[in-house]
Amino acid sequence: MTQFDFNEKYRQRTLRLSSRVIDWYGRLDQPSEAMEIMSRQLIRSVTSTASGFRAACRSRTPPERSEKLSTVVESSDQTLFWLELLKNAELIDQATFDSMYEEALAILKVMATHRKNMMNL
Template identity: 40%
Template sequence: MLNQYKIIENNSKTEFAEAFRKRTKKFVVDNIKFFRTLPKTEEAKIIGRQLLRSSSSVGANYRAACRARSQAEFHAKLSIVVEEADESVFWMEILVEAEVVKPNELDYLSDEANQILKIAAASRKTVSAKKY
């Protein structure tokens, strides 16, 4: 019975990891599409590029976390995901507060960045509790 539970638990973790990998990749693609809609001003280009860098790092580092060779490496990559998701939120806030874009233009992306941030931070906390 215990082995069956382990298999179910592992499948559940694998399914979650795959779904979250796809979600972070979509986040990158959505940010690329948003970048294309930005005004052609110098400040929009600069801040937009910063957002592109941080959001693409979210997807790339979660993908790397999924390939981690150890708990410590997984924790390190997940920490980068947390940091870069938070930075993405920051750049989105700057775009709105500097009135480069209207708040409603970033509602979806901002919400998604915050959700990814919360999920990655909770996962990191779980891994930390396991004392890798």
């Protein structure tokens, strides 16, 4: 896979996950204050992952890309945290959790590996 293809694939995946989270939030029926706070944090972290990867794709140098990927990895990990917290508080159904968590974890693993490879250049 070329760098262009990789970038495009993960720009789309991170954007799709962000859209799914926003759509899920929009369908909530009068969330509690705790649910609203955690959900908004989830939206912040997942959209940060998508926008951060987009910025990494436009970086000018390998060190700059590596630095931006570090932010993406951190945001991806925060996304997992907020999903886990929502699940532990029983504020998200199992199927939705599983689907979002699986995709967020896959993105985190790829981004962490990609960052590691960039550091070894």
